[in-house]
Amino acid sequence: MLWGNDLSFLYVIISLVVFFVLIAVGWRLFSIRASIPCPAWLSWLVELDNPFFRNNRADVIIEHLALQPGMNILDFGCGPGRLTIPLAKRVGQGGEVTALDAQSGMLQKVRAKIEAESIGNIKLLQAYSGEGKLERNAYDRVLLVTVLGEIPDKISALEEIFASLKQNGMLSVTEVIADPHFMRCRSVRQLAISAGFVEKGFYGNKVSFTMNFEKP
Numbered sequence: 001m002l003w004g005n006d007l008s009f010l011y012v013i014i015s016l017v018v019f020f021v022l023i024a025v026g027w028r029l030f031s032i033r034a035s036i037p038c039p040a041w042l043s044w045l046v047e048l049d050n051p052f053f054r055n056n057r058a059d060v061i062i063e064h065l066a067l068q069p070g071m072n073i074l075d076f077g078c079g080p081g082r083l084t085i086p087l088a089k090r091v092g093q094g095g096e097v098t099a100l101d102a103q104s105g106m107l108q109k110v111r112a113k114i115e116a117e118s119i120g121n122i123k124l125l126q127a128y129s130g131e132g133k134l135e136r137n138a139y140d141r142v143l144l145v146t147v148l149g150e151i152p153d154k155i156s157a158l159e160e161i162f163a164s165l166k167q168n169g170m171l172s173v174t175e176v177i178a179d180p181h182f183m184r185c186r187s188v189r190q191l192a193i194s195a196g197f198v199e200k201g202f203y204g205n206k207v208s209f210t211m212n213f214e215k216p
Helices: 002-031 058-063 084-091 104-117 154-164 185-194
Strands: 072-076 096-101 122-126 139-145 165-176 198-205 208-214
Touching: 058 084, 072 084, 072 154, 084 096, 084 104, 084 122, 096 104, 104 122, 139 154, 154 165, 154 185, 165 185, 185 198, 185 208
Parallel strands: 072 096, 072 139, 096 122, 139 165
Antiparallel strands: 165 208, 198 208
């Protein structure tokens, strides 16, 4: 009797896993044809660090930013806040992180983390790229982590980010091939240079990388 119950429980677990995997695969296949962000109800797909791509880990991305206490950071397309929270801890109370996302559901998840950890140096901003909501000359660092490919007008978005950075501020773009909107390093480089940036660093490889650009 116990063996039968164990098999039933295992069947339920396997069915749930298959169900969520099918949802995830379906979203990825659909999103290949459209510039749509990961919906808030699928945030678990981007919540955890991918064990197969070291360069996409939050701590590795942050180590490439040369952060200092007191800096102002923009986490552009922050999602559920995978990087927002550790960024805020790194810059300290004298600094600030702006968590920007187009989806209120994602920002709600960030707010829940802020409240759970009593963090006081994060500002939430709901906006789409190109809406003109970014302050000019405001940020020391701007992050685009598997976000650039989701933006319909990439040049306008990068020009807006360029204007929002302080002089010698840094744009950090991370891409990983597992993302349905993956952009090749050559395409990222061309777009960033077209917006006025100068390349300062490349980390990783062709399928998982971070590229840093400076506003001269």
